[in-house]
Amino acid sequence: MSGWADRTSSSRAFSEMLPTGGVGGAASHGDESRLEMLEDVIEGLSRTPKMIPPKYFYDEKGSRLFDEITRLDEYYLTRAETALMEEHAREIAGEIGPGALIIEPGSGSSAKTRILLDALIDPVGYVPVDISGAYLEQVAAGLRLEYPAVPILPLAADFTEPLDALPEPPRPPTRRIVYFPGSTIGNFTELEAERLLTRMRRMAGAGGGVLVGFDLLKSVEVLLPAYDDAAGVTARFNLNLLARLNAELGADFDLCAFRHQAPFNEAASRMEMHLVSVRSQEVRVGGRTFAFGEGERLVTEYSYKYAPEAFAALAASAGLAARRSWTDAGGLFCVQLLVPEDAAGGTAGGVPSPAVG
Numbered sequence: 001m002s003g004w005a006d007r008t009s010s011s012r013a014f015s016e017m018l019p020t021g022g023v024g025g026a027a028s029h030g031d032e033s034r035l036e037m038l039e040d041v042i043e044g045l046s047r048t049p050k051m052i053p054p055k056y057f058y059d060e061k062g063s064r065l066f067d068e069i070t071r072l073d074e075y076y077l078t079r080a081e082t083a084l085m086e087e088h089a090r091e092i093a094g095e096i097g098p099g100a101l102i103i104e105p106g107s108g109s110s111a112k113t114r115i116l117l118d119a120l121i122d123p124v125g126y127v128p129v130d131i132s133g134a135y136l137e138q139v140a141a142g143l144r145l146e147y148p149a150v151p152i153l154p155l156a157a158d159f160t161e162p163l164d165a166l167p168e169p170p171r172p173p174t175r176r177i178v179y180f181p182g183s184t185i186g187n188f189t190e191l192e193a194e195r196l197l198t199r200m201r202r203m204a205g206a207g208g209g210v211l212v213g214f215d216l217l218k219s220v221e222v223l224l225p226a227y228d229d230a231a232g233v234t235a236r237f238n239l240n241l242l243a244r245l246n247a248e249l250g251a252d253f254d255l256c257a258f259r260h261q262a263p264f265n266e267a268a269s270r271m272e273m274h275l276v277s278v279r280s281q282e283v284r285v286g287g288r289t290f291a292f293g294e295g296e297r298l299v300t301e302y303s304y305k306y307a308p309e310a311f312a313a314l315a316a317s318a319g320l321a322a323r324r325s326w327t328d329a330g331g332l333f334c335v336q337l338l339v340p341e342d343a344a345g346g347t348a349g350g351v352p353s354p355a356v357g
């Protein structure tokens, strides 16, 4: 797909299609994001195959369902990354060095960040960036109590869009580290990921770094159940997207007429989440009608799986070199510290970069 971050048309054009009177006189932030969502959804449903960006999974119910997913036996990702961080935090912190500013796009509950903050030497601040301003403030308040010595500088923003200026920490940082855990990078196509990593490289600046967590390529025996659990939580998570579009955009998806399916696309090295139309039907959203054939798929998520070398190659396309690479004891998940390419090789004499893997 050509990139959800590349929208060029104005969201204003869709204001009259909103169910409850549109933007009216005083457009709140909520109206603004609803317009953007409507525009994204109409654009996505106009494609072949039809798609909805996965960032819209995470309304309140969706966030709760995702939390539930992370506790499922089948869903290894969160447990593996947490174990990895606990096992290697000291080494990661040592590699980052003292006096760093940590910036986390899409911070959510900042769960893994706490492991990092516990191990870091004298960080000058933590900038959680999240689309949900209210939730962000709540998490920031908790972090201030837990880490009284670390300035917590929240930024309410959608990290898939260009960010305004970052908050300034009280002390100048020795370096900026962009922390992007949780295999969120896996939601992006390689071209989108390259662009996002490029922006993170610029955010980190010269002498900075990008610490990114991604899921490792593994057998379908492990992958398939992780995205289609026996209790059906992932299916509910997937279908909740349609419930959200009905509630917030006045769409009329029949939730009984779509079925969750999560195949592994081997050629693209990614898990995919689909909602399959069980019959031919029409769906209305924003004054438009979209026809689904029987068996037609709505793609709701890509979740890319990388070998360590493959991810390092992707990072290289964004001008980043893998300085260090860590995996959990189970070999399921990987965290890499990426640095701007010119800073990677050490001395001018050409000391080779450490092996990745």
Ligand code: AVJ
Pocket (backbone or CB within 6 Å): 069, 077, 182, 183, 184, 186, 187, 226, 227, 234, 273, 301, 302, 303
């Ligand atoms: C939050 C993007 C890492 O891709 O595994 C969980 C989301 N989708 N179950 C993932 C998800 C289905 C998850 N990420």
